Amino acid sequence: MTTGRDTASIGADKQHHVSLKQGNCRAGNFKSGLIDFVAGSLGGVALVYVGQPLDTVKVKMQTFPSMYKGMVDCLVRTVKTDGVARGLYAGTIPAVVANVAENSVLFAAYGVCQNTIAHFTDVQSVKELSSISNAWAGFFAAFFSSLTLCPTELIKCKLQAMREVEETQAAGNNVAGKARKRVGPWKLTTQILREQGVRGLFTGLSSTIAREMPGYFFFFGGYEATRQLLAAPGQSRDDIGWQKTMVAGAVGGTVLWLVIFPADVVKSRIQVKNLTTPALIVFKDIARREGIGALYNGLMPTLIRTIPATATLFVTVEYTKKLMYNYF
Numbered sequence: 001m002t003t004g005r006d007t008a009s010i011g012a013d014k015q016h017h018v019s020l021k022q023g024n025c026r027a028g029n030f031k032s033g034l035i036d037f038v039a040g041s042l043g044g045v046a047l048v049y050v051g052q053p054l055d056t057v058k059v060k061m062q063t064f065p066s067m068y069k070g071m072v073d074c075l076v077r078t079v080k081t082d083g084v085a086r087g088l089y090a091g092t093i094p095a096v097v098a099n100v101a102e103n104s105v106l107f108a109a110y111g112v113c114q115n116t117i118a119h120f121t122d123v124q125s126v127k128e129l130s131s132i133s134n135a136w137a138g139f140f141a142a143f144f145s146s147l148t149l150c151p152t153e154l155i156k157c158k159l160q161a162m163r164e165v166e167e168t169q170a171a172g173n174n175v176a177g178k179a180r181k182r183v184g185p186w187k188l189t190t191q192i193l194r195e196q197g198v199r200g201l202f203t204g205l206s207s208t209i210a211r212e213m214p215g216y217f218f219f220f221g222g223y224e225a226t227r228q229l230l231a232a233p234g235q236s237r238d239d240i241g242w243q244k245t246m247v248a249g250a251v252g253g254t255v256l257w258l259v260i261f262p263a264d265v266v267k268s269r270i271q272v273k274n275l276t277t278p279a280l281i282v283f284k285d286i287a288r289r290e291g292i293g294a295l296y297n298g299l300m301p302t303l304i305r306t307i308p309a310t311a312t313l314f315v316t317v318e319y320t321k322k323l324m325y326n327y328f
Contacts, residue, residue, distance in 0.1 A: 029115070031328060033108050039320035040107030043313040044099030051309030052095055053088035054301040056160045061298035062268040063157075064164040065290070071301045082163065091159035094185045098152030102145045107317060109141035110220065127238065131228060135221025142216035146209045151201035153208070154192075154271045155185050161272045207267040207279035215260035223252030223314065238318075245318055246311035253310025257302050262295035 057074045060067070068074040078087040114126040114137045123129055129137070158165075162183065183191075192200045226248035227237035240248075257264075266282050269275060275282060286294050 032111055035321055035324045035328075036111040037104045037108040038324065039317045040103035040105070041100045042320050043107070043317040044101075044103035045096055046316045047103070047309045047313040048092065048095045048099050050312050051305040052092055053084075054305030055095070056088050056090055057301040058298035058305070059157050059160040059268055059272070060164060061301070062265045063161045063272045064168070065294055065297040067164060067167075071298075071304075075301075090162070091156040091185070094152050094155040094159065097185075098149055098156055101148040101152055103313070103317075105148050106141055106145035106216070109144040110137055113137035113140045127236065129224075131221055131225040134224040135217045138216040138220030139213050142212040143209060145216075146205070146212045149212070150203075150205045150208045154201060154203055155188055157268055157271045158188060159183070159185060161268075165272065203274065204267045204270040204279075207263060207270055207282075210279060211260045211263035211267055215256045215263075218259045219252045219256040221252075222255035223248050226251040242315050242319065245315050249311040249314030250307040252314070253306035254303060256310075257299070257306055261299050261302065265295050265297060 053075075056078065057071055060074050060078065061071070068077070075088075081087065082090065111126070114129060114134065117133050117137055118124075118126050118129055121129075121133065123133075189201070196203075224237070227240060227245070230244040230248060231237045231240050262283065263279075265286065266279050269282055269286070270277075270279065277285070283295070
């Protein structure tokens with residue numbers, strides 16, 4: 001027969017077990033979030049150094065479409081005028097900061113959103129989530145990454161298109177262009193803060209969010225669906241190997257840019273030209289004045305860039321996570 005003391009002891013043991021389980025769960029969630037954060041950071045660095053030259057071409061073509069005949073013309077003229085380091089890799093430091101900030105927060109938030117969706121849909125593990133559930137996790141995670149991405153991408157875009165801005169201003173004032181002084185990311189940031197305040201660093205935030213959230217729905221949805229498709233019968237999509245992971249990453253990146261490119265053109269115009277006009281008005285104005293095709297200026301270098309860049313991103317993220325999970 002169980003006494004009152006025995007019952008109390010059993011209850012205390014159960015409570016202790018529950019507390020330990022909750023503590024282990026919290027510790028596991030923290031470790032998982034930290035690993036996602038580090039993996040996303042390293043993936044962001046890899047993505048920038050693979051894709052920065054064509055990203056520069058994309059921004060120039062989006063913002064000043066009438067200056068260039070096409071991707072090759074923009075690439076060649078940029079190298080001739082500014083060289084590789086100061087031309088094609090202009091804005092690399094803020095680009096690294098932007099991508100580390102974005103991808104660290106994105107993948108950390110993605111993991112949290114996956115766990116949340118798994119909880120509310122009664123799925124035992126995030127590995128069992130469907131591709132559409134992963135797509136929604138990416139959609140919600142992108143809201144948080146947009147807040148960190150907007151200021152750093154603003155600086156990157158301004159540095160990438162600085163020569164074109166100065167040439168346009170000189171032509172408008174009918175004055176010959178002067179030799180440019182080198183402006184770095186820190187000097188440009190302090191200049192914006194001095195002239196516009198903190199709010200100036202968030203120019204284009206609404207268009208960034210409008211681009212990121214639907215974009216990452218298709219980004220993660222396309223990536224996970226491709227991994228599932230490439231997995232052999234009975235094989236986990238986490239075990240498909242680095243080659244197939246690269247293919248899935250390239251598919252995810254391609255789908256993302258095909259969906260969001262018009263919104264990205266609008267964002268680039270707003271940020272580079274310091275426009276205060278709402279994004280929807282800018283969108284309509286570009287379509288009316290320049291035609292629908294203008295909303296896809298720079299798409300070709302973007303797609304060429306995104307295949308190796310996002311493939312590298314996902315391989316870096318996935319294998320960093322595996323390495324860290326095994327180590328810890």
